Amino acid sequence: MKSLILSTAIAAVAGTMAFADTVRLGTEGAYAPWNFLNDAGEVDGFERELGDELCKRAELTCEWVTNEWDSIIPNLTSGNYDAIIAGMSITDEREEVIDFTQAYTPPDPSAYVALSADVDLEGGVIAAQATTIQAAFIAEQGWTVVEFATPEETVAAVRNGEADAVLADKSFLDTVVDGELVMLERTEAIGGGVGLGLRESDDALRAKFDAAITSMKEDGSLNTMIAKWEVSSQW
Structure with a gap:
């Protein structure tokens, strides 16, 4: 048990430090139009476009990782990637395990x-x-x-x-x-909007993404992107 706890702690620290160079974005790649794999086998959709723009505004270098939905949170906490961007609704139950940025879309019916x-x-x-x-x-x-x-x-x-x-x-x-x-x-009407999921220890990374989301809301580009992909109502 002690070795398991230590391994988890090391992974969490490593994940926290990793974003200084490259941030790994985890998504499902199977939930169009939010995220899907295109004919070239690359992650595509609303969240691909959004994630790339958020990383640009936050001055982060980002890579995309696909993961099955049922293990997407455990693989975040174990350090396989640094953030979840996969149409994940913000809920109290999930917030007991991970943190979220502010919502980047209102609740989708x-x-x-x-x-x-x-x-x-x-x-x-x-x-x-x-x-x-x-x-x-x-x-x-x-x-x-x-x-x-x-x-x-x-x-x-x-x-x-x-x-x-x-x-x-x-x-x-x-x-x-x-x-x-x-x-x-x-x-x-269920759920509290969709946000990026992060490890609870990654306060600095969450702050960077929150600031980028806020800037997209303020300049209207987020609403434009939402309308393009028709994923939810606008802000």
């Missing part, structure tokens, strides 16, 4: 997609990505939730009949609605 507009949400099975605010919301309602590792799997569960509907950020579901899937009128 959560919506439902199903094969039929008259699906029974309360009596049905609702799919959600594991460890998301949507999965927690469904469980809090006392409804039946089935969790999947990736957003693509939640949509596939509806298509193949494993689930009656999927609950996710509306901006993501807008990219999957087609002639087969329909968006329900009902939406949910």
